Amino acid sequence: MAKGFMRRFPPLKILTDEQVEAIHRGTLDVLQETGVLVYNEKALSVFKKAGCDVDFETKRVKFPPGLVEECLRKCPSSFRVKARNPKDDLLIGQDNVLFFNFPGTDTVDLDTWEPRPPTKKEHIDLIRVLDALPNVHFLNAYPYFGFSGGIPEVMKEIEGVALRIRNSTKVTIAIANNDIDMFTIRMARAAGSEIFANPNTSSPLTCYTDQVNACFLAAEYDLPSMIWDGATSGGTAPASLAGAVVLSNAELMPYIVLLQLLKPGARVAVANLVLPQNMTNGAPAFGEIGVSLHNVAFNQVWREYGVPTVSSSCGPTSSKRIDFQLGYQKMMPTLLSALSGSSILQLYSSIYGEITAHPIQAILDDDIAGMIGRFLEGLEVSDESLAIDLINEVGPIPGHYLGKKHTRKWWKKEQFVPKAADRLTYPEWVKTGKKSCIDYAKERMEEILSTHKVDPPLTRSQEEEIERILKEAREYYRKKGMITDVEWESYKKIIGG
Numbered sequence: 001m002a003k004g005f006m007r008r009f010p011p012l013k014i015l016t017d018e019q020v021e022a023i024h025r026g027t028l029d030v031l032q033e034t035g036v037l038v039y040n041e042k043a044l045s046v047f048k049k050a051g052c053d054v055d056f057e058t059k060r061v062k063f064p065p066g067l068v069e070e071c072l073r074k075c076p077s078s079f080r081v082k083a084r085n086p087k088d089d090l091l092i093g094q095d096n097v098l099f100f101n102f103p104g105t106d107t108v109d110l111d112t113w114e115p116r117p118p119t120k121k122e123h124i125d126l127i128r129v130l131d132a133l134p135n136v137h138f139l140n141a142y143p144y145f146g147f148s149g150g151i152p153e154v155m156k157e158i159e160g161v162a163l164r165i166r167n168s169t170k171v172t173i174a175i176a177n178n179d180i181d182m183f184t185i186r187m188a189r190a191a192g193s194e195i196f197a198n199p200n201t202s203s204p205l206t207c208y209t210d211q212v213n214a215c216f217l218a219a220e221y222d223l224p225s226m227i228w229d230g231a232t233s234g235g236t237a238p239a240s241l242a243g244a245v246v247l248s249n250a251e252l253m254p255y256i257v258l259l260q261l262l263k264p265g266a267r268v269a270v271a272n273l274v275l276p277q278n279m280t281n282g283a284p285a286f287g288e289i290g291v292s293l294h295n296v297a298f299n300q301v302w303r304e305y306g307v308p309t310v311s312s313s314c315g316p317t318s319s320k321r322i323d324f325q326l327g328y329q330k331m332m333p334t335l336l337s338a339l340s341g342s343s344i345l346q347l348y349s350s351i352y353g354e355i356t357a358h359p360i361q362a363i364l365d366d367d368i369a370g371m372i373g374r375f376l377e378g379l380e381v382s383d384e385s386l387a388i389d390l391i392n393e394v395g396p397i398p399g400h401y402l403g404k405k406h407t408r409k410w411w412k413k414e415q416f417v418p419k420a421a422d423r424l425t426y427p428e429w430v431k432t433g434k435k436s437c438i439d440y441a442k443e444r445m446e447e448i449l450s451t452h453k454v455d456p457p458l459t460r461s462q463e464e465e466i467e468r469i470l471k472e473a474r475e476y477y478r479k480k481g482m483i484t485d486v487e488w489e490s491y492k493k494i495i496g497g
Helices: 017-033 041-049 065-074 120-132 153-167 181-190 209-221 241-262 289-305 324-339 359-376 388-394 405-414 426-431 437-451 460-479 485-495
Strands: 036-038 053-055 060-062 078-081 090-093 096-101 225-229 268-272 309-311 344-348
Touching: 017 060, 017 065, 017 241, 017 289, 036 041, 036 241, 041 053, 041 209, 041 241, 065 241, 090 096, 096 359, 120 153, 120 359, 120 437, 153 181, 153 460, 181 209, 181 460, 209 225, 209 241, 225 241, 241 268, 241 289, 268 289, 268 344, 289 309, 289 324, 309 324, 324 344, 324 359, 344 359, 359 437, 460 485
Parallel strands: 096 344, 225 268, 268 309, 309 344
Antiparallel strands: 036 060, 053 060, 078 090
């Protein structure tokens, strides 16, 4: 099983018990009085049968508070997810903290910091680096969104899932647009892995057809679900932090109700990607302190429900390059989310928003994850760690601890040693070429790409089944008119058709 980090102390709280209850009651009020729009006929029928107030003409569903609370209670507080290599199986919940990557549409030139589409090799390189890094526990729906030119839009993520399965043994996520997950779920099953179903909310208070269908697929295939909310405070959610938590809750809970009605006890985690709006330009304000405040409050509320949470807004920053701003805009929300009870932290590889990502940043992020993980595991207080006999033995100056057996054992246990940081003295730094953390990360990336092997690789029959599903998907979207004849001619050159 993938080794996460165990949080060994009570989580940080920012709200009083009364404030948590006020947010809960406010959420139930919104769901009962206003409800949500649900653009899915099957779901409307399921909700109606369960006692919801359903208007089939307007698609509005209003939820009885008792039903919502009953479905929340049915969610497991922890669960396992199967990878194709048992060493990468996941334990979600129980104060076990895991990390994964935040996506980038493009890669970025490390000299000019200009974004550009990745090549197929660059896409694979990022997957291989994420597979090799010890603190990346599973992979997001897309490290990059596609690769090369000539791949039809609808096939980019499906081709990306095939690359992830072929180049990593870790669990991945399937997005839920245009029936994509209908194929990606089957590819994961062919490789012997589970995959996260990935329904997303639409703010404010709307559930669209494909996202709702992801719940039906999760129930059909008995898959874990990671439900995402991505409102923008001040734009598609209230500007007040408490109001944004209420709206986020009200958007996530209909999916939980549906999943538990379809399959009681269904495995589910809720992902929080709510960001404040930058009121000077209308863009999301990545990395702002309001992100951390929202995450901490959200985590506290959902810990009361016993549902594992995913802090997704840790990964993106407003910086366009790897610099000081990027560092603090990642570290602050990730650390505070970890301290406040999040089960999963989305950190790795992203640079600017959801626009750019790079394996060098993923390697630097692995040090952030390692530092946070070391903090979560706390310190041991025992006769041995207190070292009272040793302190008495060494005494005052000229005594020292350098040659002691206790030191040789405990420094390795207590210290976290980053792998891409400059830890040299100034004379050593000058003598070795004045390398920066980016230089060390480049060296580590080259080492990973030259030595890392996927273990185990797919079998021949698994490769053949994945290729068969890819061919089926290509034909499916051609028949639906979502791949034009012109696109198909370019696409064939890439896939060798």
